[in-house]
Amino acid sequence: xxxxxxxxxxxxxxxxxxxxxxxxxxxxxxxxxxxxxxxxxxxxxxxxxxxxxxxxxxxxxxxxxxxxxxxxxxxxxxxxxxxxxxxxxxxxxxxxxxxxxxxxxxxxxxxxxxxxxxxxxxxxxxxxxxxxxxxxxxxxxxxxxxxxxxxxxxxxxxxxxxxxxxxxxxxxxxxxxxxxxxxxxxxxxxx
Numbered sequence: 001x002x003x004x005x006x007x008x009x010x011x012x013x014x015x016x017x018x019x020x021x022x023x024x025x026x027x028x029x030x031x032x033x034x035x036x037x038x039x040x041x042x043x044x045x046x047x048x049x050x051x052x053x054x055x056x057x058x059x060x061x062x063x064x065x066x067x068x069x070x071x072x073x074x075x076x077x078x079x080x081x082x083x084x085x086x087x088x089x090x091x092x093x094x095x096x097x098x099x100x101x102x103x104x105x106x107x108x109x110x111x112x113x114x115x116x117x118x119x120x121x122x123x124x125x126x127x128x129x130x131x132x133x134x135x136x137x138x139x140x141x142x143x144x145x146x147x148x149x150x151x152x153x154x155x156x157x158x159x160x161x162x163x164x165x166x167x168x169x170x171x172x173x174x175x176x177x178x179x180x181x182x183x184x185x186x187x188x189x190x191x
Contacts, residue, residue, distance in 0.1 A: 029060035051100035078134035
């Protein structure tokens with residue numbers, strides 16, 4: 001008699017019960033909502049300087065504690081900047097984090113990451129540790145082409161009913177009255 005069953009379970013089991021299981025922590029209803037990598041007049045920090053920023057949105061009905069979550073400006077170091085242990089995002093709150101490399105300016109009401117977003121091409125990732133390894137919760141890759149800083153794009157997200165995924169639109173910039181090119185990424189939340 002031959003034993004044809006491998007000594008270790010197969011990693012890929014299409015059409016069969018999964019051979020490997022793991023219990024994961026619930027994924028928080030938190031995502032990257034907007035990214036402003038080149039900020040020349042949109043939003044000033046408490047210092048009065050216009051710095052790159054990212055905005056998170058909590059779509060849940062409860063506050064999300066940010067302890068154990070990270071922001072990164074590179075896929076090679078997904079734990080680049082850890083949120084302070086007492087930072088949180090209230091239910092349905094938008095939370096701006098300045099990505100300017102000036103952590104000495106951080107307060108609970110105004111967070112500053114330890115890295116600076118590139119003004120033209122880059123990425124931003126929100127991650128957490130899962131089984132001791134970084135796992136991405138959300139990310140945005142961006143690439144901008146514009147003539148001058150006054151045309152700096154704002155990456156934002158709208159509800160799925162408002163715009164098709166990946167569609168580029170001109171929208172009025174309410175702060176300046178100018179038109180800004182925005183990239184919209186559709187986010188679907190399953191309850």
